[in-house]
Amino acid sequence: MIHFQDVWFDYSPEITPEEQWNLRKISLSIQPGEYLALIGKNGSGKSTLARLCNGLLLPDRGQVVIDGHSTANPDHIWEVRRKVGLIFQNPDNQIVGATVADDIAFGLENIGCPTAEIRERVDYAMSQMGLTAFADRSPDQLSGGQKQRLAIASFLALQPQVMIFDEATTMIDPQGRAEILQIIDKLHQDGKTILHITHSLAEAMKAERILLLDQGECCLDFRSADILQVWEPLQQYAVDFPPMLLVAKHLHDWGYPIDIKHRQPTEMVEELWKLHLKK
Numbered sequence: 001m002i003h004f005q006d007v008w009f010d011y012s013p014e015i016t017p018e019e020q021w022n023l024r025k026i027s028l029s030i031q032p033g034e035y036l037a038l039i040g041k042n043g044s045g046k047s048t049l050a051r052l053c054n055g056l057l058l059p060d061r062g063q064v065v066i067d068g069h070s071t072a073n074p075d076h077i078w079e080v081r082r083k084v085g086l087i088f089q090n091p092d093n094q095i096v097g098a099t100v101a102d103d104i105a106f107g108l109e110n111i112g113c114p115t116a117e118i119r120e121r122v123d124y125a126m127s128q129m130g131l132t133a134f135a136d137r138s139p140d141q142l143s144g145g146q147k148q149r150l151a152i153a154s155f156l157a158l159q160p161q162v163m164i165f166d167e168a169t170t171m172i173d174p175q176g177r178a179e180i181l182q183i184i185d186k187l188h189q190d191g192k193t194i195l196h197i198t199h200s201l202a203e204a205m206k207a208e209r210i211l212l213l214d215q216g217e218c219c220l221d222f223r224s225a226d227i228l229q230v231w232e233p234l235q236q237y238a239v240d241f242p243p244m245l246l247v248a249k250h251l252h253d254w255g256y257p258i259d260i261k262h263r264q265p266t267e268m269v270e271e272l273w274k275l276h277l278k279k
């Protein structure tokens with residue numbers, strides 16, 4: 001679905017020494033329907049990589065290929081942008097319509113979608129994002145979480161195959177964040193390819209696969225279920241390990257092989273108790 005072939009990029013390639021380019025030697029493949037998280041420190045290049053995925057930025061070297069289309073081919077750029085939806089941190093920057101329904105319809109009008117189909121797609125996107133009751137409301141009257149759901153609905157209506165969430169949970173409260181994470185899960189279950197950029201390892205653990213960028217290079221690429229196998233190198237990158245993951249790691253070290261993913265305290269205690277009874 002998404003292929004980076006030895007991609008190099010810099011915002012000022014003509015004056016920056018090659019070894020300091022913003023992205024270097026990025027080769028990766030994301031399969032259709034995969035759920036991938038991208039983590040890394042501030043300035044490591046996560047948003048830049050996201051922008052390369054939908055042709056907002058073009059590689060200086062190498063190529064980015066989306067579903068067979070190179071982003072560098074101007075004839076394919078609109079196809080690429082329709083396939084890859086990019087949802088940013090601040091939903092206010094993405095909202096343009098006077099009402100929720102208008103906002104979702106806006107992108108569809110731009111791609112010349114017929115009126116009857118626009119109505120169908122807008123209704124579908126609103127129902128998927130729980131916004132039907134807000135159809136005629138001004139986006140200004142929505143909460144932060146609702147605005148973020150509107151931004152997602154506007155992309156969903158365009159029927160992208162890939163949805164990239166660039167720190168899309170950062171500006172919303174814990175309840176809104178949990179809602180957005182559930183929506184991401186649902187989109188993944190519905191077959192969308194997901195790239196979730198986040199500073200939170202707890203959020204990243206919801207993905208099947210985690211990629212870590214450091215100073216423009218891809219340093220780790222692992223299955224989240226196998227996180228214990230990359231524990232030592234991961235520690236070098238000052239990742240903020242969630243407390244339950246640390247507890248799970250200690251339990252593994254003490255011989256309790258509990259499931260490392262999707263960990264809630266109550267689930268962990270129950271599983272631990274069962275393992276203890278077996279011993």
Ligand SMILES: Nc1ncnc2c1ncn2[C@@H]1O[C@H](COP(=O)(O)OP(=O)(O)OP(=O)(O)O)[C@@H](O)[C@H]1O
Pocket residue numbers: 011022040041042043044045046047048049
């Ligand atoms: N428009 C731009 N012009 C010049 N340099 C930029 C631009 N946008 C980003 N950069 C630089 O590119 C590098 C990577 O930035 P990027 O935003 O991709 O990092 P990030 O990992 O997403 O960071 P954060 O976690 O803070 O969002 C940084 O050094 C940044 O200063």
